[in-house]
Amino acid sequence: MSTILLDRLRDKLVEVGHLKASLNLLEWDQFVHVPPGGQDARAATRAAIAAVHHEKLTSPEIGELVHELQSRTTFPFSGMELCIINQAAVDHGRATRMPTEFVRELTLAQGEANAHWIEARKRSDFKMLAADLKKIVALKRREAAYIGYRQSPYDALLDDYEPGATSADIAPVFDDLKKFLVPFVAQIGFSPVRPRREILRARCPVKQQEAFTKMVVSQLGFDWNRGLLAVTAHPMCYSFNPNDIRMSTRYEEDDFFHQCFFSTVHEMGHGHYDQGMRYEYFGTGMCHEVSMGVHESQSRMWENQVGHSRAFWKYFYPRLKGAYGFQEQFWGVSFEDFYAAINAVEPALIRTDADEVTYNLHVIIRFEIEKALIEGDIEVDDLPHVWNAKMREYLGVEVSDDANGVLQDIHWPEGMFGYFPTYTLGNLYAAQFYAAARRDIPDLEDGFADGEFQPLLSWLNKNIHVHGQLYSASELVRTVTGEYPISRYFEEYLRGKYSEIYQV
Amino acid sequence: MSTILLDRLRDKLVEVGHLKASLNLLEWDQFVHVPPGGQDARAATRAAIAAVHHEKLTSPEIGELVHELQSRTTFPFSGMELCIINQAAVDHGRATRMPTEFVRELTLAQGEANAHWIEARKRSDFKMLAADLKKIVALKRREAAYIGYRQSPYDALLDDYEPGATSADIAPVFDDLKKFLVPFVAQIGFSPVRPRREILRARCPVKQQEAFTKMVVSQLGFDWNRGLLAVTAHPMCYSFNPNDIRMSTRYEEDDFFHQCFFSTVHEMGHGHYDQGMRYEYFGTGMCHEVSMGVHESQSRMWENQVGHSRAFWKYFYPRLKGAYGFQEQFWGVSFEDFYAAINAVEPALIRTDADEVTYNLHVIIRFEIEKALIEGDIEVDDLPHVWNAKMREYLGVEVSDDANGVLQDIHWPEGMFGYFPTYTLGNLYAAQFYAAARRDIPDLEDGFADGEFQPLLSWLNKNIHVHGQLYSASELVRTVTGEYPISRYFEEYLRGKYSEIYQV
Missing domain, CATH: 1.10.1370.30 (Neurolysin; domain 3)
Incomplete structure (x- = not known):
């Protein structure tokens, strides 16, 4: 039974993984290939897919599977299986603290700032990017508030890249x-x-x-x-x-x-x-x-x-x-x-x-x-x-x-x-x-x-x-x-x- | 009220559109850039995103919005608005006739056949592709059965490319x-x-x-x-x-x-x-x-x-x-x-x-x-x-x-x-x-x-x-x-x- 639940969880995680892979492709391709006139549309596509990715990662089914699996303390899960279950709990937990609409908004702002950064850097003019950056900083402060932290809001963001570090x-x-x-x-x-x-x-x-x-x-x-x-x-x-x-x-x-x-x-x-x-x-x-x-x-x-x-x-x-x-x-x-x-x-x-x-x-x-x-x-x-x-x-x-x-x-x-x-x-x-x-x-x-x-x-x-x-x-x-x-x-x-x- | 409903429908269609755009990128990039060792993984990603696209396109909400909008015969929709509503009805209708699982299976088979076709063509050996093609033909016959047709199952497929033609x-x-x-x-x-x-x-x-x-x-x-x-x-x-x-x-x-x-x-x-x-x-x-x-x-x-x-x-x-x-x-x-x-x-x-x-x-x-x-x-x-x-x-x-x-x-x-x-x-x-x-x-x-x-x-x-x-x-x-x-x-x-x- 635990094996069936674990397989079901893994299927869900694979789906989320493919959405993440698509997001990465959209991002990579934005840097390497998207023509100038297509940058804003690409930002919109990234935002839409990020929202779907977030929906899937935060789906109640993943939450329930993880909860159920983590409560089976008597079942002899291997270290790898525990890693899969516990990491799913962490990723699902972090994501559920943010509303999907926020993720969409943040990703859109990132995609747009990315495009404007290329121009600003070319002309060496920080002012061209300032408005985008203000938007991004405000959103990242909000993200920190959603995620929660003990001492500094910065830690909530740092944790996404270096888990456990403050x-x-x-x-x-x-x-x-x-x-x-x-x-x-x-x-x-x-x-x-x-x-x-x-x-x-x-x-x-x-x-x-x-x-x-x-x-x-x-x-x-x-x-x-x-x-x-x-x-x-x-x-x-x-x-x-x-x-x-x-x-x-x-x-x-x-x-x-x-x-x-x-x-x-x-x-x-x-x-x-x-x-x-x-x-x-x-x-x-x-x-x-x-x-x-x-x-x-x-x-x-x-x-x-x-x-x-x-x-x-x-x-x-x-x-x-x-x-x-x-x-x-x-x-x-x-x-x-x-x-x-x-x-x-x-x-x-x-x-x-x-x-x-x-x-x-x-x-x-x-x-x-x-x-x-x-x-x-x-x-x-x-x-x-x-x-x-x-x-x-x-x-x-x-x-x-x-x-x-x-x-x-x-x-x-x-x-x-x-x-x-x-x-x-x-x-x-x-x-x-x-x-x-x-x-x-x-x-x-x-x-x-x-x-x-x-x-x-x-x-x-x-x-x-x-x-x-x-x-x-x-x-x-x-x-x-x-x-x-x-x-x-x-x-x-x-x-x-x-x-x-x-x-x- | 009809405007609100139409806006809501359009939001949903835009989301489906971004998923379609991502699918197109995954496909294009498979032809242009994916290295040989990554072809099967790409086929799997395409299948997963095709399934999500299908889920979104067949969502009951789109069906209800379309139904509601099409029944408002007294509201003076413009030609363009009617086009948006009626085309959503057609696309949603066609998609709902197929199960999502079928779409996933078909897309996976296509992505894999695509990779094998490259090899088979290089070696000029039809036999290398025959098994894939049999799978694809069987799936397309199933698709025709799902979609329905009057005279020939071929018409159900043709209609996807040339609507109305038989x-x-x-x-x-x-x-x-x-x-x-x-x-x-x-x-x-x-x-x-x-x-x-x-x-x-x-x-x-x-x-x-x-x-x-x-x-x-x-x-x-x-x-x-x-x-x-x-x-x-x-x-x-x-x-x-x-x-x-x-x-x-x-x-x-x-x-x-x-x-x-x-x-x-x-x-x-x-x-x-x-x-x-x-x-x-x-x-x-x-x-x-x-x-x-x-x-x-x-x-x-x-x-x-x-x-x-x-x-x-x-x-x-x-x-x-x-x-x-x-x-x-x-x-x-x-x-x-x-x-x-x-x-x-x-x-x-x-x-x-x-x-x-x-x-x-x-x-x-x-x-x-x-x-x-x-x-x-x-x-x-x-x-x-x-x-x-x-x-x-x-x-x-x-x-x-x-x-x-x-x-x-x-x-x-x-x-x-x-x-x-x-x-x-x-x-x-x-x-x-x-x-x-x-x-x-x-x-x-x-x-x-x-x-x-x-x-x-x-x-x-x-x-x-x-x-x-x-x-x-x-x-x-x-x-x-x-x-x-x-x-x-x-x-x-x-x-x-x-x-x-x-x-x-």
Whole structure:
């Protein structure tokens, strides 16, 4: 009987999953393909489907099935079955706190703001987006009120991306990190070592950029039979299901490494996670990321611990130097100069281009601002001013214009308040996971130097990807690494790597 | 009160419209982007969304609103309002005759057959598709039984594409046409005139093919702000709403005109119709094609009456000869040779490449076969044999292999039985509409020769596109042309044009 009820619940969850997959396609396609004149209509379609998705997720039948299954304490459910039931309870519970009409309104506002953001960013004019953002912020404050929270309304939003985390937990971790990072960046600034960053600005034709990037991504184990790479203004990775993963990148002839290469390796890390889940559990918590922090740990690990390492480039640098389109540009550039250049630390304006050391300061700035915004301590009109002041304070850079400042990210127009801190949590998790992987696989980096990346991917598949939401983020970290999340590994990683490069 | 009820109905129809738009996106994206490993999952998503769409369309609330509104005979509804109400009644009525579970099953089978068709066609092996096709045919026979019919189960399916038409009406029209076409093709075959078709096989780089085609499509009035052109194995046109039209084409270096150019102009004709509808009526009968026959009349008119005409090429041929990538190939090729080549008549294997004269024989073959299949006079295993025999009988060609025979079209695996005859109805409507346009716009073709195509597009917009389903197909033809549909115009058009070219 319990099995029948569980099957019935799973059927319902699969239906909700397909609606979510359709929503993701509508969103992905809005970024990649919808023509300018079709943007508003697309926003309307997204809103209508979001409402139907919400109706289905909040259907009383799911509530009753979950209630019934959770009350059967004597039945020996497996861990996976419990994960499916309990996660359904969480998702259904969260959704039922919001009216469907509100979800429709919010999704419509997001879709419209998304379209207007593209224009505002192009013209570098924050004012063009201010009205949309005000609407979004008001709606997200309402969402927080619907969801409920103990201390800060921001926590209600954060919980959607990093379940169980609160800003009260995160703020001290980020403060400590800031206390480590700000002087560490200054130390690096005074170092006599000056990597020759300009060698990375060599011109390479787009076709060859694409060929080299795809070759690398293949070698790193991405399954092209179940995914693709498209072109967008802002690199992304969307999953419709484990068998259909869409990544995107961008190409600029004179900025291969930051616009295209490392972004793609980052998105591929997300793709690995999504492809590593099990389609047979589609729609349930067993086929869903633990948290966005864990998701980012996968992308950041492949981008940084792997993609910016000596071992990685020991294998790929000779291949880059031999690749059509790159040969002349890198002729005579030594391995050490190249390695230093890709790891150069320099405070700058754009988060997605930032080096590993300054990156988290970009995130901390956004976390502090969005928290204050949701809590009502600042308002939308204050954003450019507050943004520019914090960039000066933490990174010592002057923001030239809104496009390179407060308008650079899609997250706020898309209503993704509470997402940014997961990038830094991801960096912390990544360092801790990676240290464990090195312990478990002793010759890990020797393998990289020989082009062998499958051992790491298999380790991640087995230890992280297949588990879905079986564990919470901190339980997962403890299970895999033996310790609860701790920032020590990340600080050691940065200090070890950059002390060597910069001799500080 | 009636206004309130109508507004409520329209809200419901808009929701159904957004679900339909999502389904169309899922389908379009399956053709254009879904990777091989993701095809089955996509079929499952399409099936789930089709079921939700069906649930919403058959919701009792729509039924009650329609019933209530239709009974208010004293309220002065406008023609447009009546169209919205009555069309909702038709769509709701048809849908309620089928169980949602059946719709899910059918859509799943279509999505899977679609994926298998791609493989079967690649390997030219009908047997690889036979099991899928049997499932689809059985389901479509069930659909016909659910819908109901007077004479033939085929009529229940045909009605979905050409409302009001029956095979008993169509068969004699097609028989007459066959009686005209078969000897006319033979006459042409014996003509001493031999157009130099090979000049069209000149090699042109894909980039230049794309540039020239887009230039022409722009000149013909396609609004790129509300649409795009992608690449697929089979040219298509999808509408998500009037502001977002997706066309596709294909490129082969040595077959520009048939693979790419004329297909694109054809799809653009569909796109003109879809862009010419009014978004403010989205989801209702006022923003929907009258019938697929009328839809095809638009694509076939732009492709043939316009795109294969002397006047059209008077404007574009000098531009083709001057275009980068085409200059050398067409150097020294006279206008008359070029005009004869693009209008060359030759029985061949592929429908989409067929000339205007033999084209309808391809359609008639498919109509006869699919009608017999649905009526149970033949079975799926008979298809290759019956296909090849009819190709020999009507067109005198021997089918070399399944890929160039029975596997060439997507329609049957996609379950689109009843669609094919609308191509020929479209040709008949097109000729009749075009004759009316020439009467209404006296210097129409002189305009073409000067690059002016807006007068025709405006005429079509005003007389056909904006009306949605306000009229039935035959009423629309009568309103626009002064006569009910009649095949005389098409026969006159063919006879006039080809007697001149072939001197027969």
